[in-house]
Amino acid sequence: MRNNSCASASIWLLCTALSGCATPQYAIRPTPTPDESEWVVDLERTISAYQAQELERQGSRLIHAGERLWGFDVASVLRRLSRVTERPSLPYRVFLLQDRDPNAVALADGRVYVTSGMLNYLSSRGSREDELAAIVSHELAHTVAQHLIRRYRQLQQQQLLMAVVGVGTAIASQQGGSSIGSLANDAASLVTSVANSAYSQDQELEADQLGARYMARAGYDPYSAVAVLRDFRRFAPGGIFLSTHPDPERRAQDLERFLTETTPASSTPASVEPQRQRLKAAQRLYPAGSLSWQNLQRQLDDLDALD
Template sequence: MSRKPLLLALAITTTVLGAGVGACAYNEALGRSQFVFVDDSALIQQSQAAWAETLRTQKVSNNATQNARVRRVGDRIVQAANLTNRPWDYAVFEDSTPNAFVLPSGHIGVTTGLLGMASNDDQLAAVIGHEVGHVVARHAAERASTTQTAGLVLGAVQSQAGDYGQAVQAFGGLGAQLGVLLPFSRSHELEADRLGVDYMAAAGYKPSESLALWRAMAAGRQSGTPEFASTHPSDQTRIAQLQQYIASRGWN
């Protein structure tokens, strides 16, 4: 078996990583450096288009009480996170699946299923705090940068691998996904959990209610996906780490 594909992969990886040194920036909220070369303005533009498409294609709730609740809690969390320098928009979507999402453009969506599961505003603050944490942490830009880098390396190797191209695509792609992209995603989720309870506490909500929410989510979840192959940490991992962090801050 020729060593050419392997040597080429190492050369490309070295080049990409060398170029990435200039794209590393320190994120004070996370206490670590990030590899980010994706332009934030491009992400925001794409996010605005995605938000408009979501509003057009998904059923938005007109329930005034639900929408006011999300905005009230959201505005307090945004203020606690010092993100009032940008406009924020919220929407409640009629969907029985408990879910929420955030876009870098400052848009937050929450489903009616999640609102029903969050039995008080503290628990809703845990969700919105988590989502806002992703924005402060620049996780979207970091994940996009990591994904594009992995794709560049694998694509270049495949184009020069000759008879081994199919094997590289099958095993190389899976290796990048399980070894780089998915674990990084799980790391992002745990970081957002920690930032979220920071913002909860700063906004006057009770951080321990985040544990009650995640336990309720775990009880209602029906997923057999093992943690090593999931973009989210297992419920047990998330709850244990969050409980430890809350205790270390002396919160209840």
């Protein structure tokens, strides 16, 4: 997508290669099929070791099984959720990071970090385990969907494109001396770039949907993720968690729509009438008779049968 910040031809090429320049549209995302080939797992470990060093410098510490913090058994929430992901065998463990900013992050190798600010914030809402599960499951989704590996591949493609542009410029100006050697396949600088890069907005929305799936599979109420997102609106947009994520209201709307369109009527914990209203609101977004409209109508019919 053409974007104001993508003025020159070469930069626009890079923007088409990177999803960051596009405004993500609502879509139901497929569940991921993780690539656990040796080089991918090695790369995930390398990037994670680099990131963990920085988090250790900031004073992170392991949260032990059975340990209660702000009313939460954080390790047990992580264990319950990680088992139902598409990567149940990673060595998952959770760390506490002393930081007043409500934040959480997961590394590619199964390490998850939750800040004291996040636990304090969730505790102010009543230490509801479903709400902690909403935060943890979103972070796990980044790991399971291998968003860092996708980012690595995008940056690799970007470096190659830059190298090609560099060669073109060198040939045009008769300077010779291609820059391919210095730009392409520079693995060390790629690892650093990936480790320091944010996820795309598209990946954030995907993580919301995957996280909600894991919550439902683990027996948590996925609608509590919508409630937490709606409450996030009261934070200033300067916080790390919010500045790297799409607008919380946009996320809440997308997630609510996803849950309405994918959750079978009988397994939704809410009462029948609110479900009926949500389904009707979602149905109004589609032309009458379209596939999505029919899918929602089937769920409305199921609800009527429950009455």
